[in-house]
Amino acid sequence: MPQRLVDRSPVVPADQLVAQMVPPAMFDDVSFASYIPDPNEPSQAAAVAKTEEFSKRVAKIRAGGRRGLFGKKTQATGAGLYLDGGFGVGKTHLLASIFHSVPSPKAFGTFVELTHVVGALGFNKAVEAFSEHSVLCIDEFELDDPGDTMLVSRLLSELSTRGVSIVATSNTLPGQLGEGRFAAQDFMREIKKLGSIFETIRVDGPDYRHRDLPPAPEPISSEELVARAESVDGATLDNFDELCKHLSTLHPSRYNKLVEGVRAVYIDGVHPATDQSVALRFVVLADRLYDASIPVTVSGARLDAIFTPEMLAGGYKKKYLRAMSRLLALSRFEVATT
Known part of the structure; x- marks a missing residue:
């Protein structure tokens, strides 16, 4: 007799919320080399080169830092990359490839998962939990309401200043996040702040x-x-x-x-x-x-x-x-x- 999902009421301890933020099993073995660009879509090959370059930059930021006044070493600001494109063009493949190629600790999750983790932990504990990570990979970046806008803007800004690099995928450009869902003009400053964190690259092609x-x-x-x-x-x-x-x-x-x-x-x-x-x-x-x-x-x-x-x-x-x-x-x- 088959089971029923409605009979399941799983519990996830708070200390496991960040630890479970890894790529889905289908992306366990992906790499930059295993991404096969469509020859009819030159933006795909360009995206592979750019994401591989970004990974190397992440490793240098985490290992380095910079010298401030009196020779004191300070943490460099994290890098930011935003993969924009339609459904099924391999953005998540590239995101997971970045995750696999950079030093631990690191985290990977959808935008929705990230907001749920922050909500469960509380903002300050979430900042501390992610602050030692080399990179935070956010799949399907989206802003559905003003609260999320403020929350994510604060979180990513704080993490970036602590040297955490941010890479995200979406099918909406950073400056257009939130359009059609709420009064975006009222939150344009926060949305622009988010956009300034990222360098945007486009990945085109049909849904594979x-x-x-x-x-x-x-x-x-x-x-x-x-x-x-x-x-x-x-x-x-x-x-x-x-x-x-x-x-x-x-x-x-x-x-x-x-x-x-x-x-x-x-x-x-x-x-x-x-x-x-x-x-x-x-x-x-x-x-x-x-x-x-x-x-x-x-x-x-x-x-x-x-x-x-x-x-x-x-x-x-x-x-x-x-x-x-x-x-x-x-x-x-x-x-x-x-």
Whole structure:
């Protein structure tokens, strides 16, 4: 009998929140050499060269410092790099390659994970926890509300002055973060401060996750879904509404543990999410499932129908499109049955 995600209530001790900030397992073995640039997209080869150069700079900053008055050694300001580009062009591959090539301690996490860690630890403890790191790698950088704007601006500015280098990926340029989501002009000073930390490079190209692939599989019947779930060791089977309700009871920093050890996820009765809070929590779940390469199979509506046209036209559009891209990729994964 398959397990249910709704029966899991994982707990993550505070001292493990930073320690678990490493690249997803699918990026364990990536490197600059294993990134294969598209010959039709010259920005990709340029990005590889730039990120490799950045890694060397990070190592020098952490090992060096500079001489101040009276010969006293002070810590150099951290470097900053921002990889801007569309979905599936290999930005996370390059980000993980930087992580693997620089000295420890170091941290890697999505923007959402970072804000959750800071929220759980408190600002001052978060600064101390990251201040000895050579680099903080932030995937899918985004600003969804004024609070996050202020929080991230303060954190990165503080860490940068302590010699921590910052590298981030996003599909929105630093100066445009927050557009369409809140009154960005009221926080433009903070947004510009964030942009000044980074040197921006562009990575162009089509989404590799869907290159030359057939459309996503159609949903299957509830009966077939149950039969498939029962045939896979380590699978979970949940009702969509019950799962969404359960997600609301867990801090998003616990979603990693929620899917830990799961081999395949089966969701019955999928339908469009009419509440934005529900949709945003499902985005976080989709990211954690994608990080762990866990196949997803559903009944009901298609996975690309979870987010309504109104949501896709709003300020969180890019976040929802990224989640759709990842969910469709997971829906194509083959699951080995018992």
